[in-house]
Amino acid sequence: MSFGFLLSFTLLIAYASFVSGGDCVSSRSHVARAGVMAAAVGVDDMFPMVSAWADTNHFIFTGTTIIFSYIAQVTFLAGCFVIHGRRVENSRHCLTCQPVLTEEALKQKCGLFRCCCSGKPSRERQDSLLERLPPLILNKCLITTSGKVVTILIFLTYLGVSLWGVTKLEQGLFLENLVPPTSYYSNYSLNNWNKFYGTRIPVSFVLKKETDYFDENVRQNFKMLFQKMGSDEHMNNATQICGLLDHVNSQYLNRSSLSDFVANFKSFLTVNLYAKNDVVFSESDNNITALRCHMISMNVPDSMDQANLMLRMRNLAAESPLLVFPYHSTFIFFEQFVSVLPTVLQTLGIAVVVMVLLTMLFL
Incomplete structure (x- = not known):
């Protein structure tokens, strides 16, 4: 189009x-x-x-x-x-291409003929006022010293605003800008942003493939993953929510067999309901088919910091021997922050x- x-x-x-x-x-x-x-x-x-x-x-x-x-x-x-x-x-008709009659000859014709078969090309170009004024004004202004100084200042101002926009202008959607400043939501959003919650991102690490969590090496790899995750500058290690790691450190842990490990893990979840929705057991109830754990970030208001946080979490998942991937619903928007500059x-x-x-x- x-x-x-x-x-x-x-x-x-x-x-x-x-x-x-x-x-x-x-x-x-x-x-x-x-x-x-x-x-x-x-x-x-x-x-x-x-x-x-x-x-x-x-x-x-x-x-x-x-x-x-x-x-x-x-x-x-x-x-x-x-x-x-x-x-x-050559003053020819637009349809028949026949020469157009002169004004004297047209006087002898009827009004309809004169309306449809008359006219002549303009011999002089007639510029409008908007076409004539800018050259006159600019030519007189630019030859003076003050005009040159003003032009340089305008250019420097334009360059400064462009540099500021490239370095300081933030990306993202601020919902408080969609409502009038006098609305209740605008006041609530600004106070929630500046004084209370801010932008804290709960990142989930998801394992969707059936894994032998009874294996000590698997549990150690999972523990190391969350230790690296908690050591990130924008992650809050105190907000870790992981049913598997909590179960390993609890009295419910049974190292005798895989079936006993899974059975005790289910018992652990009946008491600690916060992790019940983060574990999926197999149909035979003898293994774990999917698992996820969470950790909430610090306040990350800058859009580029949010995008870099997403990339670092993905790098941690890629370096881990486990088949795990990080996820949060806002990552799809952070993709734009990452791709906008190269695009x-x-x-x-x-x-x-x-x-x-x-x-x-x-x-």
């Missing part, structure tokens, strides 16, 4: 350029640049929906359509614009390369 709109807009620009005696090389470059950039960005895996579409034949069909549309524009359509410009210059840099890099190549080819 965006490409079609851009193409239509470019055709209008090209038509105006030919009629006024100019050229449309720059317009053609804009269309080609847009098509190439759209295709290049489309295959980027940072955009799952677009990249999935790009893996199908639709991408090949659309790319071929853009290429042939561009070829038709710079060849056939340009020729049509030339013929149209000559028709307008922006890649998009800008593609745009710059395409613009340079097209400028070298067509200008």
Whole structure:
């Protein structure tokens, strides 16, 4: 849709350029640049929906359509614009291409004929007020010392605001901004954020494959995982919630056999209900098929710190010999914080390369 709109807009620009005696090389470059950039960005895996579409034949069909549309524009359509410009210059009718009668000859015709078959091209270009004023004002301002100083200050201000935005502007959604400042929720949200809870993330480590937790090495690996997790600068080791580790340190632990270990673990869960929903036993009740443990982070208000926390937890899970993965419902939003910088840099890099190549080819 965006490409079609851009193409239509470019055709209008090209038509105006030919009629006024100019050229449309720059317009053609804009269309080609847009098509190439759209295709290049489309295959980027940072955009799952677009990249999935790009893996199908639709991408090949659309790319071929853009290429042939561009070829038709710079060849056939340009020729049509030339013929149209000559028709307008020679005062010929838009449908019949017959010469338009002079004003004296038109006086002898009826009103309907004069309405449909009269007219002549404008011989003088008439610029609007908005086209005439900026050159006059800027030419007078920029040649003075004060004008140059003001221009430099404006540029430095723009550069400073851009640098501030890159380094200080935070990502994320602040729900209190969606309601008026006088609302109850805005007051509650700000107080909860600044004075009480803040942003504390309960990270869950999930093992969804049947594992022999009776094995001492497995329990030690699980214990080491949570020790490393608790030593992280943004994690609160005092908030650990893990039924397996609590069971290992309790009087319910039975090391005689796997069945006794599982049976005593179930007895432990009947007393300590906080971990009951974090353990799934097999249908035969002789092993554990899934397990999860939790630890709550410190207050992490910065979005990049949240994204880095997610990456560190994933690295801990990858380094562990256990088949475990960390999860929290907000991780899907933290993915954006991680991918936004490389995505922006890649998009800008593609745009710059395409613009340079097209400028070298067509200008």
